[in-house]
Amino acid sequence: MLFDVGRLLHEEFLPVYRAAAADTDGWEEMAVSVAHRAGSRLASARISIAHMVMALRSTDRLLTEAMLDDGGDARALAAAGTALAAELMSAFCAGDDGLADAVLAGSAPDGAAAFYTVVSVRGALPNQVVSAFRDRGPVLLATSGHLLLPAAEAAALSLCLDVQEEFGGEVWFSVAERPVARMALARREVDEIDALVASLGRPPGVYRIDDVLLESAVMETPEARDELGKVLAPLLANPVLVETVLALLEADGNRAVAAKKLFIHRSTIDYRSWQIEQLTGLSPVNPRDLAVLGTAIGMGGER
Template sequence: MLFDVGHLLHEEFLPVYRAAATGGGWEDAAETAAHRVGTRLAAAKLPVARVVAALRSADRALTGAMLDDGGDARALAAAGTALTAGLMAAFFTGEDGLADAVLAGSAPGGAAASYTVVSVRGAAVDKVVNAFRRRGTVLRSSSGHLLLPVAEVVALPLCREVCAELGGEVWLCVAERPAARVPLARREVDEVDGLVASLGRPPGVYRIDDVLFESAVAQTPEARDELTRVVAPLLGNAVLVETVLALIEADGNRAVAVKKLFIHRSTIDYRLWQVEQLTGLSPVNPRDLAVLGTAIGMSRAGARG
């Protein structure tokens, strides 16, 4: 593939230099642009010397233009350094290709011994990737799955830090496997994410142990049929379904659920009595509540399918 490297760098990096010159936030944009361009240049198999020369030329031209307009010299220097470092990191590692290869079941040279696969929902993948990069290495695949070359026990606190940093509605599901078995981890995180979404679980970090009961039920046709029968009378009452889900999110704590629903304690007690009358399951019993939540989740998953 032949293209003008200098023109590419100018077009991709200009918005970052402009933001730096005016004192705006440029860090996330720099990480995203550098990774995108570095990966593209790596795929084109360009000589390192050509890339380095183009980087120097683009930095001189863009910095000069911004300084002529009264830009902040210190911020421009920081932006140029960040762009160069990010581009070269992506250029030398070929992150996207490696991630796709490992997720497809191949473990090419340069792959780690094992990976924790992370699915992302509720936030722009670019923002999540940049948050992980600030904490270490992360590989991004074309499917949007992320690969962390660390054990799950290490990945979990990293994921929680990322969720806390991004705030808002962010769901991350994780699973670890040896490099050659990463496709199994991908299927696992997709299954966990589907169950978490169906069950209306709050934003956060999830693994298979968090939905183990629901996962087992989902894979057993007889259990699914029985749950469908049990929950059918409840599904026609959106208020009762909302109440059950609020209680699940509150870990069975009625006082917390009352605040979430903005209702009186006597109101939730009456609603839960109605649920028991319709289904024969008592939402105040932890096991029955788990069964109800699973049944609702399975019904929603079936409706979407």
């Protein structure tokens, strides 16, 4: 059994070590994908952790030596071995990650909860976030990178905020709760939320559909998009005013905070706000108008 595990790891890991040795762009993402796949296979095969660790060490030694003989960079190879081992162990110890894929595919296999909150992650590797969540309770990781928390959305929001703080705040979470039979809808919803949050330049945080309801409705309504296009043209023609809107959005409408971020006086941001209202008929001082302006800018970035 040990020989079979070693052969599997050697075949799976060889392309990653080669890419790392050559400093090929994207080898880190390749390492995550390859190690997760291998770890899940070994977990499904009921390989003992002792056999898996022994094979992992042997594979790392053999591949590192081979790449060094070919002139590979020792530091990059060490980084590759560390990344592969961390992701492999995460996937192997999870044991039930295949359940997440099955649930997201629309089935309700044995062991599935009655409902889940689906979470998308941006700004950190999913396996790193999973480790943080597992310190707080059960979580499943799908091969797509989505997390499934067997918890109501309110509880999931609290967990996401805790994890975000642990990561220093530079992480975006999008969440949606559904019964297990409707997980595909939840997955689509969190992907749409994340896309909107990214396009609008929203700051790191935890987002629900309620946080982007206006933007979501606009994106799905051609008439509303056309109307926003009329707002969009004069605004996008002035990069300084666009920068001001984005700063106000990031500051949740707080003009003093936005002025500090832009290194300008409070009176300057008040004047720019007046200019924006004159150009568009929308006042960035009004939270609803500010949201509409942000949506217009987000749409403009996609054109």
